[in-house]
Amino acid sequence: DYKGKVILSAFHSSSGGHTENVEDGWSSPLPYLRGVVDYDQLAPVFQWNRTFSAWEMGRFIGGVGAVRSLIPEKITPHGRIITMKIVGSRGSRNITDDELRKALKLKSTLFTISNNRGTFTIQGRGYGHGIGLSQWGSHYLATQGIPYYQILSHYYKDAQLTTLN
Known part of the structure; x- marks a missing residue:
């Protein structure tokens, strides 16, 4: 969540090296959907x-x-x-x-x-819109031993992992 609200957890296959800010592709800015360096260079669709x-x-x-x-x-x-x-x-x-x-x-x-x-x-x-989590980038990070919560934090800035009731 972000400030107590469920986030828009957008994802795509491969960004081509850098994800996009959400407002550059879809909507108004969301502080947790910012462009970040992606680690998808080994993707077959890079x-x-x-x-x-x-x-x-x-x-x-x-x-x-x-x-x-x-x-x-x-x-x-x-x-x-x-x-x-x-x-x-x-x-x-x-x-x-x-x-x-x-x-x-x-x-x-x-x-x-x-x-x-x-x-x-x-x-x-890349493959897809490039906003949010990159599946190939997160796959690569996981193969390098990066924990899932750090991977999610990389793609969804300042969002918190919480349990929904």
């Missing part, structure tokens, strides 16, 4: 790549034709895309992080994009 042609990307995103460029409009302090401007042969549009992730079937919105003559390569890190 780094990943996706490649798309301009037409493929345009078909998945919709409404812009063949994609010419992707311009991050808003990003979190730790590099996750919040909104992206998509410029295509038939126009442009802004797309949210959730829409982009679903349209392109991306593991997370922590990525960079390169365009090599109409072939877009997305190099990403």
Whole structure:
């Protein structure tokens, strides 16, 4: 709990090296959901790549034709895309992080994009929203002998473990 109230105990698979502050992805600030260094570097989803042609990307995103460029409009302090401007042969549009992730079937919105003559390569890190406890990071800490209460304290700052009645 935090100050006598049950916490929002958000979790995800892998943050890609650093978790996010909750207000940078979802809601207003919560003092116990702060971005922290993550220990998920051994996760099989720590780094990943996706490649798309301009037409493929345009078909998945919709409404812009063949994609010419992707311009991050808003990003979190730790590099996750919040909104992206998509410029295509038939126009442009802004797309949210959730829409982009679903349209392109991306593991997370922590990525960079390169365009090599109409072939877009997305190099990403992590799997999930990156808020709260990282399953791969906490797994690694547990294998190093770190007690569960210290692991929880790392991901949920100043929250207390209590018994619910």
